[in-house]
Amino acid sequence: MRGRGCISTAEEDLQGTEESEQGGGGCSSTATEKGKKGGQDAQEVLLVSIRTDIREISELIRTMGYRIRECVIQKRPFSDKKYYVGEGKLQEIKELIAKLGVQRIIVNDPLHPTQIYYIEKETGAQVVDRTLLILEIFAKNANSVEAKLQVELAKLQYEIPLMREYVHRYKTGEHSGAYGGGEYLVDQYYDLIKRRAVKIKATLEKYRMARELQRKRRAELNFFTVALAGYTNAGKTTLMNALTNENSLADEHMFTTLSTLVRKISVQKKRYLIVDTVGFIDGLPLYVIDAFRSTYEEIYMADVVLVLVDASDDIPEMLRKLNVVTSQIKQYANKFGGSNNSDKKILYVLTKIDCADELKLQQVSDLIERDYHARPVLISVHSGVGIKELIERIDACVGGG
Numbered sequence: 083m084r085g086r087g088c089i090s091t092a093e094e095d096l097q098g099t100e101e102s103e104q105g106g107g108g109c110s111s112t113a114t115e116k117g118k119k120g121g122q123d124a125q126e127v128l129l130v131s132i133r134t135d136i137r138e139i140s141e142l143i144r145t146m147g148y149r150i151r152e153c154v155i156q157k158r159p160f161s162d163k164k165y166y167v168g169e170g171k172l173q174e175i176k177e178l179i180a181k182l183g184v185q186r187i188i189v190n191d192p193l194h195p196t197q198i199y200y201i202e203k204e205t206g207a208q209v210v211d212r213t214l215l216i217l218e219i220f221a222k223n224a225n226s227v228e229a230k231l232q233v234e235l236a237k238l239q240y241e242i243p244l245m246r247e248y249v250h251r252y253k254t255g256e257h258s259g260a261y262g263g264g265e266y267l268v269d270q271y272y273d274l275i276k277r278r279a280v281k282i283k284a285t286l287e288k289y290r291m292a293r294e295l296q297r298k299r300r301a302e303l304n305f306f307t308v309a310l311a312g313y314t315n316a317g318k319t320t321l322m323n324a325l326t327n328e329n330s331l332a333d334e335h336m337f338t339t340l341s342t343l344v345r346k347i348s349v350q351k352k353r354y355l356i357v358d359t360v361g362f363i364d365g366l367p368l369y370v371i372d373a374f375r376s377t378y379e380e381i382y383m384a385d386v387v388l389v390l391v392d393a394s395d396d397i398p399e400m401l402r403k404l405n406v407v408t409s410q411i412k413q414y415a416n417k418f419g420g421s422n423n424s425d426k427k428i429l430y431v432l433t434k435i436d437c438a439d440e441l442k443l444q445q446v447s448d449l450i451e452r453d454y455h456a457r458p459v460l461i462s463v464h465s466g467v468g469i470k471e472l473i474e475r476i477d478a479c480v481g482g483g
């Protein structure tokens with residue numbers, strides 16, 4: 083096999099979920115997540131892109147613990163159907179791979195299985211497209227049984243069309259060797275991953291139902307739920323820690339948080355549950371969002387959603403990320419939440435304002451007000467600015483103040 087198989091034997095019980103509603107107390111994820119981040123040898127990779135903006139993919143590569151040895155950029159309006167880049171560029175890549183001894187190519191876009199097949203066939207290197215890179219980061223950071231199953235399901239959904247491509251090439255005689263077990267075994271493996279996906283879906287549905295019950299219980303106990311949403315690395319966990327005296331892992335890497343964490347706070351005699359969960363990113367395929375449905379639902383179903391925007395980014399980047407987050411929330415709230423979500427209260431929050439000058443904050447606030455009809459709250463957790471106002475705004479949202 084090509085070594086992409088991701089069928090695991092993760093325990094399928096409803097124990098080990100990371101969620102906890104205890105006030106204070108340690109977050110069991112912290113140590114595990116820290117442990118997983120350290121000590122990984124930097125594997126060298128070749129980055130290939132048809133766009134010049136490689137900031138985000140470079141960040142993802144760093145987060146995964148890889149090191150970019152060389153970067154090949156061929157500016158094109160759309161990718162080549164077979165090789166992603168043109169044939170001439172592919173030759174260049176082939177020579178580079180041989181010269182540098184690099185075994186992985188990271189591609190700055192999601193690829194079609196046919197493209198993966200042909201690039202791997204030509205170069206002999208393993209191709210990791212943007213989607214798989216994100217899934218690898220998810221796999222590295224998943225620390226609860228539920229998160230592990232969600233990642234496994236997403237990886238299987240990624241794998242199935244790729245398998246289909248390889249099976250097709252194998253059966254037409256175009257590909258040999260990789261599936262040394264023969265046609266029968268290939269079919270068997272294909273069936274196995276499909277069956278495994280069905281089984282995981284059923285288990286995840288149980289988790290989802292359990293969360294739904296939990297939400298009902300919280301509502302009956304008059305808790306207001308405040309979800310922290312935002313692009314990955316926006317500063318959600320840092321804010322969660324500040325609001326709840328928690329000490330969850332927050333760092334400069336992407337997708338540090340993958341499991342949901344719920345903590346109680348009380349404000350003006352009202353009881354709130356603050357929910358920190360997985361971040362958003364551009365271009366995440368639907369099946370990944372679907373696999374993480376129970377997790378993202380914590381955002382869609384909250385009474386108030388804080389949409390965090392990282393003010394240390396430049397203005398176009400802030401608006402791009404904000405657009406990704408709000409359109410994904412809208413899209414999936416409609417899909418999963420029905421009409422309940424039409425009156426959801428969203429508060430826009432510019433975070434890390436200690437890293438931005440007055441003029442930039444003024445300009446981006448005006449743009450957000452123009453496009454989203456609400457003035458953002460400006461905060462810096464590091465300096466403490468704006469936190470009091472944020473709490474007041476949350477309280478006002480649920481009918482207080």
Ligand SMILES: Nc1nc2c(ncn2[C@@H]2O[C@H](COP(=O)(O)OP(=O)(O)OP(=O)(O)O)[C@@H](O)[C@H]2O)c(=O)[nH]1
Pocket residue numbers: 312313314315316317318319320321331332333334335336337338339340360361433434435436437461462463464465
């Ligand atoms: N300067 C500054 N940095 C901040 C502030 N808030 C968060 N950060 C930094 O931003 C980085 C990301 O913070 P996190 O809280 O991990 O962000 P997140 O949104 O939870 O990220 P993921 O869980 O990876 O999606 C960390 O290095 C934080 O120290 C702030 O107010 N000012």
Ligand SMILES: [Mg+2]
Pocket residue numbers: 318319320331332338339
């Ligand atoms: Mg986080």
